[in-house]
Amino acid sequence: MHDNREVRGTASSSVEFDDKGWPAWPEREDLSAEFIKLLAAAQEGGSSVSECWLTLSKIDLASENSWSGEWIKTAELNEARAEHASLGGNMITARRNWLRATTYFHAAARPPGYSNDLLKRAVDGMRRCAINFLKSRVPAGQVLSIPWTDELSLQAYYLPSAFRDDGPVIVCIGEPGSYKEELITKYASHANERGFSLLAVDLLGTQTALPPQWLDGHKFEAAMSRVLDFLSEKPGVDDTRIAIVADACNSSLVARAAATDARFAAAVCDAGIWDLHERSFFHRQAGDDTQICWIDEANAISRGIECPVLVTAGEAGWLLPGALTKFGDQLSHIHRDARLILFRRAETGAMQGHIDNPTLANEVIFDWLEDRLRIRKGLS
Structure with missing residues (x-):
């Protein structure tokens, strides 16, 4: 209306x-x-x-x-x-x-x-x-090229913390079809104020588009392992405190990466809920009524994530709030440190991807990361 x-x-x-x-x-x-x-x-x-x-x-x-x-x-x-x-x-x-x-x-x-x-x-x-x-910036940021495959390198921006060496790093991922440049605006100030370094990565490389075969989930998971390898060897990085943040909550790519590489210290992602949603859709299309209650069984992605995990979603997003709440309850039962936060219309941040108020969502996300990575205020 x-x-x-x-x-x-x-x-x-x-x-x-x-x-x-x-x-x-x-x-x-x-x-x-x-x-x-x-x-x-x-x-x-x-x-x-x-x-x-x-x-x-x-x-x-x-x-x-x-x-x-x-x-x-x-x-x-x-x-x-x-x-x-x-x-x-x-x-x-x-x-x-x-x-x-x-x-x-x-x-x-x-x-x-x-x-x-x-x-x-x-x-x-x-x-x-x-x-x-x-x-x-002070300190200045860096433009990086991280080896991925023989044909393609990951292009990234590294924004070091102004507060400390050997500190935590937040890896922010631009999903297929997005650009890492947007991540700077969304996340740089939140990371910097908390003493985090930030690595913004996308899958586009120097190209403006990628062919579909490059968007295979296994290649992406390998790419994230390459990012961890790279950061582990980079001076000024505590490789035990590297967290990953998905920029889009309608994809399970980052969740798959967190499930297949146990080196991540924390993950903000969908925990596999979109993977479940997509599988449910295909079962419905095939007329398989036994799989319609897709939310009732945990999938391999959510069970495979060992690090603390946070899922944020909006009440006005693409998935029904009831299904999200049910998934959050299920996730908390199968994972020792997992939480789903649902933003309501009354507080904003409720649209898909929190596009109506990303600041509110990012404050929640980075406070959660701050707690999990044991960074305290009062840094000098």
């Missing part, structure tokens, strides 16, 4: 508001979700609310390239401000503008249907600004 409010811009870019007050294009749910993420990024310094609305007013959804083109313009404006501030020695302002530019370039690279030229321009700009942001 939609009310009568709308943002006036070009005729085909008028946006309605849903009954919760969020902007929405009924015919473009992907863009609606992306714009909500852009607004929420302002809480972490990844965007400006005014710039988001101004850019939105210029977008014409009847034009195939308008969405990407307008966000690229806004990103390049922020990048120009960053470069001007950097030349004047104003590195805090430069860093803030490079971070916002990274977010806007990322938005330009997200939806399908744009030209290859625009996609390349968006991805190149996003990576350029992210690297400049890393270089401007």
